[in-house]
Structures are given as C-alpha cells and as structure tokens.
Amino acid sequence: MSHFDAVSLAPADPILSLTEAFKADSNPDKVNLSVGVFVDQTGTTPILDTVKEAEKRLLEGATSKSYLPMTGTPAYASLTQKLCFGEELAGELQGRVASLQSPGGTGALRVAADFISKNLETNTVWLSNPTWANHKGIFGAPGLKLETYNYYNAETLSLDYAAFIESLNNIPAGDVVVLHGCCHNPTGVDLTAEQWEEVAQIAATKKWIPLIDFAYQGFGDGIEEDAAAARIVAKAGLPAFVCQSFSKNLGLYQDRVGALHVITDDASNFANVVSQLKISVRVNYSNPPAHGGAVVTTILSDAALTEQWHAELAAMRDRIAGVRTQFVDALKAAGVERDFSFLIEQKGMFSFTGLSKEQAVALREKHSIYIVDSGRINVAGITDENVAQVAAAIKDVL
Known part of the structure; x- marks a missing residue:
C-alpha cells in the first residue's frame, strides 16, 4: 500500500x-x-524591443538579487496605478487604493480570492456565462461559492445586454462580481463605455462589489479606451478590485508580472486592507519575482520607452x-x-x-x-x- x-x-x-x-x-x-x-x-x-532595452539597462545597473517587499516596489505600484486609472484619478485615489505586484494576472486574482474568502462577509463570487475557465478554479480554491450571471447569447453570437443587466440587478449586496475589463475571454464581446456607466450605477445601487479582470489593456481599442471599466468604477467611488496583467501587452508571459489594486470605499480601512493583503501574499509566495516588475517599471518611468511601447502595442x-x-x-x-x-x-x-x-x-x-x-x-x-x-x-x- x-x-x-x-x-x-x-x-x-x-x-x-x-x-x-x-x-x-x-x-x-x-x-x-x-x-x-x-x-x-x-x-x-x-x-518587444522596449523589453529588450529595459532588460539591457537592468543588466547593466543591477547590484542585488535581494527579496522585494511583499507588495513589490512603491514605484511599480505608482506606475501601474497611473496606467490603470490615469494619472489624475490615480492621484485622487491615494490613501484609498492598495496596490501590490503579483506573479501575473492569475496571481493577482488568487490573492484577491484569498482576501475575499478571509475578510469579506460574503462567500459568493459571480462569474460571467461563459468566462475564462481558470476563474472557477481560482475562486473555488479558497472555498468561495460560485454563481453565474448572463452575458453572452450563443444563438446570436453577441452580448445579451438585457439579460446581463437583469442579472446584475438581482445580485445580492456584498457579493463580488467578476467583470472582464476588455477583450472578454473567451467571447471577445465587450461593453461600451456607456454600458460600463450603467454597470457602475447598478453596483452602487445594489451594493455588490466589482472585481475587474484586466488582462488585455491595449489589445482592444487602445490603452486609454480599454481602461474605461476600471476608471468608471473608480470614479463612481465604489469599492472594487482590479487585477492587471502584463503578459499580453508587454509580452512578459514567462516573467509572470501583474498587479492587484484594491479600492476601499473608506480611507479608514486602507491600512487594514494592506495588512491582510500582505498576509495573503506571505502564506502564498512571500514576495513577488523582481525581474518582470523591474521591466515594467523601467518602461513606464521613461517617456521615450513608453511612447515606443505604445507603438509596439498598436x-x-x-x-x-x-x-x-x-x-x-x-x-x-x-x-x-x-x-x-x-x-x-x-x-x-x-x-x-x-x-x-x-x-x-x-x-x-x-x-x-x-x-x-x-x-x-x-x-x-x-x-x-x-x-x-x-x-x-x-x-x-x-
């Protein structure tokens, strides 16, 4: 035996x-x-050429391979916030948005799932029908209950907006709703900015919490246009999670680099949220891998490299x-x-x-x-x- x-x-x-x-x-x-x-x-x-240039600079300037902080570097947090929310809104969110570097977008989702399971009153997460197959495993792993909301009409091969809105209006207060920020996986069917405004209004009225899986910024209509969901939800003053990935738009697949942004609806909760996120990180992977985040930081902190990256992404x-x-x-x-x-x-x-x-x-x-x-x-x-x-x-x- x-x-x-x-x-x-x-x-x-x-x-x-x-x-x-x-x-x-x-x-x-x-x-x-x-x-x-x-x-x-x-x-x-x-x-990408911008990635090669960033890696060249990192190699020449490297002085240590010591651990990063559990949440990554402050520079990475600041730059990814600005990319996600825009510079002005990111500034307004200071003191309310907790950000950490994660091992890819998947790592951000899993940290969010663990945080939800251990710290929020709800035990239910809602996924679109259909959704990325791994969502079920990620949110199910910490014991969260999974429900689905209507999204796609398989007969018309298009968004079933009426059924989608009806579903959102019936989700209980406090539950978490996973929304695809752009380039919906697997359907490729997205919401317009006007439709995102209605989604944010429903979330505010019904008091459920949006979690935006934001893995493809720049692959839809453009870097700014694709950020509509995250920015509309943040401007509405809603509590929210945004899970960002740089696998696709920077081609950093094997470097596993992403970010989790947790927007609190009350600044008095900020320190508590950060402390619990650190615990989720510590018992999972302790601290994020440095290389991919350093590449992202190098590109986003250099105006010429950022402009070149925009062209490559286009x-x-x-x-x-x-x-x-x-x-x-x-x-x-x-x-x-x-x-x-x-x-x-x-x-x-x-x-x-x-x-x-x-x-x-x-x-x-x-x-x-x-x-x-x-x-x-x-x-x-x-x-x-x-x-x-x-x-x-x-x-x-x-």
Missing part, C-alpha cells in the same frame, strides 16, 4: 492540455489556436484586427455559407466561433487544428500561411 493510493487523477486543464497534445502531434501542418499567446506573422511570440492590436477581417474573407473564399462577420466586431485575441464541441474535436482529430472545446479560438494564431488551411478545415467540419 502506498500513502498516495488515495490520490485520484486530476482532470486535465481544458486549455493547457491542448498545448501538450499539440506538441505531441506529429503533423507538420498542425495549428495551435487554443492557448492565449500573441504571435506575429511568422508564428513567433516576439520579445502594431500588435492592428495585426489582430487585420487577421479578423482576413479570416472572415478566407472563410467566404473557402465556400463557408455560415456568416462569420461577427468575428470582425469582437475585441482582443479571442473569439467564440459558434463551433460545437464535436466540431472542435473533429478539427483536432482530422486536421490537427487545435481550438478549445467551447469553440473559442485565439485569432492571433492565424497567419498568412495557415489562414486558408484553417478556413478549409472549418468548412469541412461544418
């Missing part, structure tokens, strides 16, 4: 397991449209938008009768195609094209070389 006989086989991650299957596939023409990683026209995930955003149009045209050229023009209106790397689980499986097994069983695809994985191949395969499974 082994002490580990009682350990059962865990279910495979619905997204990362596809990458493992893709790597094991011997087909030279295989295409991975599952994992959320930006690739350029050559199929490569590039290192180029990535433009590529994704161009691929959407190219893909829709390729589907038409392949003879697909179904209207896929909705893909052009969606934002960010991800899109819900409307393909069924059976069709997603058929794409993998017959054509070595890997998409998530939900029908979600990473549009950024489409290139000039594979767009016709992907379109023909979709025609076949349809």
Whole structure:
C-alpha cells in the first residue's frame, strides 16, 4: 500500500492540455489556436524591443538579487496605478487604493480570492456565462461559492445586454462580481463605455462589489479606451478590485508580472486592507519575482520607452484586427455559407466561433487544428500561411 493510493487523477486543464497534445502531434501542418499567446506573422511570440532595452539597462545597473517587499516596489505600484486609472484619478485615489505586484494576472486574482474568502462577509463570487475557465478554479480554491450571471447569447453570437443587466440587478449586496475589463475571454464581446456607466450605477445601487479582470489593456481599442471599466468604477467611488496583467501587452508571459489594486470605499480601512493583503501574499509566495516588475517599471518611468511601447502595442492590436477581417474573407473564399462577420466586431485575441464541441474535436482529430472545446479560438494564431488551411478545415467540419 502506498500513502498516495488515495490520490485520484486530476482532470486535465481544458486549455493547457491542448498545448501538450499539440506538441505531441506529429503533423507538420498542425495549428495551435487554443492557448492565449500573441504571435506575429511568422508564428513567433516576439520579445518587444522596449523589453529588450529595459532588460539591457537592468543588466547593466543591477547590484542585488535581494527579496522585494511583499507588495513589490512603491514605484511599480505608482506606475501601474497611473496606467490603470490615469494619472489624475490615480492621484485622487491615494490613501484609498492598495496596490501590490503579483506573479501575473492569475496571481493577482488568487490573492484577491484569498482576501475575499478571509475578510469579506460574503462567500459568493459571480462569474460571467461563459468566462475564462481558470476563474472557477481560482475562486473555488479558497472555498468561495460560485454563481453565474448572463452575458453572452450563443444563438446570436453577441452580448445579451438585457439579460446581463437583469442579472446584475438581482445580485445580492456584498457579493463580488467578476467583470472582464476588455477583450472578454473567451467571447471577445465587450461593453461600451456607456454600458460600463450603467454597470457602475447598478453596483452602487445594489451594493455588490466589482472585481475587474484586466488582462488585455491595449489589445482592444487602445490603452486609454480599454481602461474605461476600471476608471468608471473608480470614479463612481465604489469599492472594487482590479487585477492587471502584463503578459499580453508587454509580452512578459514567462516573467509572470501583474498587479492587484484594491479600492476601499473608506480611507479608514486602507491600512487594514494592506495588512491582510500582505498576509495573503506571505502564506502564498512571500514576495513577488523582481525581474518582470523591474521591466515594467523601467518602461513606464521613461517617456521615450513608453511612447515606443505604445507603438509596439498598436502594431500588435492592428495585426489582430487585420487577421479578423482576413479570416472572415478566407472563410467566404473557402465556400463557408455560415456568416462569420461577427468575428470582425469582437475585441482582443479571442473569439467564440459558434463551433460545437464535436466540431472542435473533429478539427483536432482530422486536421490537427487545435481550438478549445467551447469553440473559442485565439485569432492571433492565424497567419498568412495557415489562414486558408484553417478556413478549409472549418468548412469541412461544418
């Protein structure tokens, strides 16, 4: 008998397991449209020139590898607040917003989940239907109860705004509502600034707490435009959580760098909130990794580097938008009768195609094209070389 006989086989991650299957596939023409990683026209995930320059400066000026504080550096907190909320609003929030550097956006979400579980009166978190698959695991791990609110209409392949608003109006006071700041994962269907104003008004009236998962700033309409959700909620004076990631917009996937901002509705609570966040960090990872945060700090603290980064980010955003149009045209050229023009209106790397689980499986097994069983695809994985191949395969499974 082994002490580990009682350990059962865990279910495979619905997204990362596809990458493992893709790597094991011997087909030279295989295409991975599952994992959320930006690739350029050559199929490569590039290192941004601004990141290379920042790393060069860090290497030349490095003097120590000592631990960071549990919450990261003050400079990182200040700069990421300004990027998230805008300089003026970030200044107004001083004394009410507690910020910490985290290991990626996922780390920010998990610290927030632990904080909610241990410190708030609620035990319930609401997720959009559908949402990023890992949200359920992250918020379920500390024992939080998970509920869903209406968001997407699978028949019309669009936002079901009336049902969404009705759901928000029925959420109990004190509960936490996870909202996608922009580039909704997995649907690519976003709210307008006007709609975010209504969401903030409902949150204020019904007294539930927004938690904004903000992983794709700059991948939707632009750095400033994509921050509408966080800024509207903050301006409304609401208590809120914002979980920021730099994996996508700076290409720092393997460096695991993000930020958690907790906005308190009363400055008298600020010190208590910071103290409890530190405990959540201490029992999880003690202190954040330094390198990615130092890269972010170097870029955001240098006006020339920031301007260069804006241009690089715009180029990535433009590529994704161009691929959407190219893909829709390729589907038409392949003879697909179904209207896929909705893909052009969606934002960010991800899109819900409307393909069924059976069709997603058929794409993998017959054509070595890997998409998530939900029908979600990473549009950024489409290139000039594979767009016709992907379109023909979709025609076949349809």
